[in-house]
Amino acid sequence: MAAASAAAGSLTSSSNKLPCRFFRSPRGLGFADSIASHDFHALSASHDLHARSASHDIHARSASHDIHAFSASHDLHARSASHDIHARSASHDIHAFSASHDIHAVSASRPQFLFRSISKPSSMSRRRVISAAAKKSVGDLSPAELKGKKVFVRADLNVPLDDAQNITDDTRIRAAVPTIKHLIQNGAKVILSSHLGRPKGVTPKYSLAPLVPRLTELIGIQVVKADDCIGPEVEKLVAALPDGGVLLLENVRFYKEEEKNDPAFAEKLASLADLYVNDAFGTAHRAHASTEGVTKFLKPSVAGFLLQKELDYLDGAVSNPKRPFAAIVGGSKVSSKIGVIESLLEKCDILLLGGGMIFTFYKAQGLSVGSSLVEEDKLDLATTLLAKAKAKGVSLLLPTDVVIADKFAPDANSKIVPSTAIPDGWMGLDIGPDSVKTFNDALETTKTVIWNGPMGVFEFDKFAVGTEAVAKKLAELSGKGVTTIIGGGDSVAAVEKVGVADVMSHISTGGGASLELLEGKILPGVDALDEAVAVVVLRSRL
Ligand SMILES: Nc1ncnc2c1ncn2[C@@H]1O[C@H](COP(=O)(O)OP(=O)(O)OP(=O)(O)O)[C@@H](O)[C@H]1O
Numbered sequence: 234m235a236a237a238s239a240a241a242g243s244l245t246s247s248s249n250k251l252p253c254r255f256f257r258s259p260r261g262l263g264f265a266d267s268i269a270s271h272d273f274h275a276l277s278a279s280h281d282l283h284a285r286s287a288s289h290d291i292h293a294r295s296a297s298h299d300i301h302a303f304s305a306s307h308d309l310h311a312r313s314a315s316h317d318i319h320a321r322s323a324s325h326d327i328h329a330f331s332a333s334h335d336i337h338a339v340s341a342s343r344p345q346f347l348f349r350s351i352s353k354p355s356s357m358s359r360r361r362v363i364s365a366a367a368k369k370s371v372g373d374l375s376p377a378e379l380k381g382k383k384v385f386v387r388a389d390l391n392v393p394l395d396d397a398q399n400i401t402d403d404t405r406i407r408a409a410v411p412t413i414k415h416l417i418q419n420g421a422k423v424i425l426s427s428h429l430g431r432p433k434g435v436t437p438k439y440s441l442a443p444l445v446p447r448l449t450e451l452i453g454i455q456v457v458k459a460d461d462c463i464g465p466e467v468e469k470l471v472a473a474l475p476d477g478g479v480l481l482l483e484n485v486r487f488y489k490e491e492e493k494n495d496p497a498f499a500e501k502l503a504s505l506a507d508l509y510v511n512d513a514f515g516t517a518h519r520a521h522a523s524t525e526g527v528t529k530f531l532k533p534s535v536a537g538f539l540l541q542k543e544l545d546y547l548d549g550a551v552s553n554p555k556r557p558f559a560a561i562v563g564g565s566k567v568s569s570k571i572g573v574i575e576s577l578l579e580k581c582d583i584l585l586l587g588g589g590m591i592f593t594f595y596k597a598q599g600l601s602v603g604s605s606l607v608e609e610d611k612l613d614l615a616t617t618l619l620a621k622a623k624a625k626g627v628s629l630l631l632p633t634d635v636v637i638a639d640k641f642a643p644d645a646n647s648k649i650v651p652s653t654a655i656p657d658g659w660m661g662l663d664i665g666p667d668s669v670k671t672f673n674d675a676l677e678t679t680k681t682v683i684w685n686g687p688m689g690v691f692e693f694d695k696f697a698v699g700t701e702a703v704a705k706k707l708a709e710l711s712g713k714g715v716t717t718i719i720g721g722g723d724s725v726a727a728v729e730k731v732g733v734a735d736v737m738s739h740i741s742t743g744g745g746a747s748l749e750l751l752e753g754k755i756l757p758g759v760d761a762l763d764e765a766v767a768v769v770v771l772r773s774r775l
């Protein structure tokens with residue numbers, strides 16, 4: 234089916250019947266959602282162009298506006314004379330031409346990216362290749378480099394389990410599958426490794442065994458499980474692994490040497506394999522034996538598809554955003570978000586604050602906050618952050634009204650008050666309806682939004698309204714082509730609760746890792762990987 238968004242204006246099709254194969258937009262914004270059975274040709278003279286095709290080629294051309302093109306399984310040809318191109322193809326070539334602007338091209342599984350920026354020398358400095366392309370990818374390895382090879386894949390399969398050892402959220406398992414499937418389809422022997430929880434020594438409740446049925450189901454072949462992650466028994470299982478087989482090692486954290494990044498332990502892990510793929514974004518901020526140490530003993534050491542995608546959005550799209558760029562930061566305490574706020578203040582145009590941290594800002598401004606959560610030792614910091622935002626010209630918005638409660642409980646009495654009128658004995662547990670409206674109006678103007686941290690105590694239904702409103706607004710904006718990035722942790726849980734996870738541009742699988750990346754820190758698990766070699770062809774004129 235082919236669809237044009239409400240904002241698409243004068244989109245026309247060469248045929249009145251769907252599916253369409255040709256869109257021309259002389260004026261309006263072109264947004265085509267899904268072309269099921271024909272190649273997609275999109276032309277826009279003066280507006281942004283968003284093209285998405287599940288199963289056919291995309292040819293996108295815009296004279297003076299941005300192009301966002303995604304093709305799941307076919308080639309992608311994008312040409313923009315004077316604006317940015319964001320091109321992504323899961324499994325095929327990308328040919329991107331921009332005369333004078335940035336190209337962000339990510340092909341998940343082709344041997345190499347084809348970047349052609351046909352620039353005048355004066356505009357060359359504007360051409361940049363985002364960081365996702367800076368590390369060698371599993372997709373850069375040829376079939377010959379994978380066939381019959383033993384590949385050590387570090388994934389983050391640290392999923393929540395209930396008391397009966399049932400997986401309560403399989404997101405991280407599903408996110409690990411594309412890399413594993415790619416490897417087995419190329420005849421590699423996959424040695425899959427992960428941690429689960431924070432065990433002190435061998436602890437049965439932290440075994441990876443409960444993950445085997447779900448992994449087997451998602452990958453489509455029986456996953457073999459080892460009872461250890463190193464040693465002679467594991468070596469035997471590796472030796473018996475057929476091409477295209479998957480062996481899941483036991484929790485690497487059963488050895489204290491893992492978190493100590495012990496070189497001898499890393500060497501033992503590495504000795505099982507011929508090459509290394511790190512797809513464990515959620516653990517990339519840890520310099521552990523299986524995330525960093527092994528790279529000293531295995532070459533090549535490359536990034537998996539999930540790791541690449543996380544970097545693409547949380548680093549690439551945030552460092553070089555389409556503007557206006559808004560950041561929404563919430564959560565409980567300002568102390569845990571200082572680094573993120575400071576880093577985002579350098580990059581964003583609009584900063585919306587919510588959650589428990591706002592009361593420290595109110596108090597710093599001399600307002601009464603009742604018994605709301607306040608970090609007394611961070612009042613000066615809050616004042617400094619407000620001044621920094623002003624100095625940088627960032628529009629920092631604090632909620633204008635709050636939902637207050639007479640106790641911290643799901644059945645508390647509640648009312649809505651202006652943020653200047655919080656009575657003694659009451660605590661703020663959510664942002665109010667005026668704030669939601671102000672935030673929505675501010676977000677309406679944006680082209681990129683990143684969200685980290687809930688607006689209130691969303692675990693209690695009564696105080697989940699503000700958080701859910703943000704989730705819904707971001708879903709709506711995603712439909713209009715805004716890049717929406719959910720930075721991990723509780724905001725992801727909120728987006729999932731509202732049922733809009735699928736429409737967001739990117740939902741991070743990392744908590745701590747996404748925070749550290751947003752703070753601008755280098756992630757050791759990424760840093761240790763081999764550099765990519767991108768093909769960049771420059772010519773002097775179109
Ligand atoms: N007004 C408030 N008062 C007290 N707690 C609040 C308030 N608003 C939000 N919270 C709590 O903040 C918690 C989330 O804060 P946290 O700093 O962990 O956010 P997060 O970014 O989602 O975390 P992470 O990504 O590390 O998981 C939630 O449990 C929520 O109940």
Ligand SMILES: O=C(O)[C@H](O)COP(=O)(O)O
Binds near residue numbers: 430516519744
């Ligand atoms: O859940 C996470 O954030 C990752 O799996 C990392 O876990 P850790 O904080 O125990 O290192």
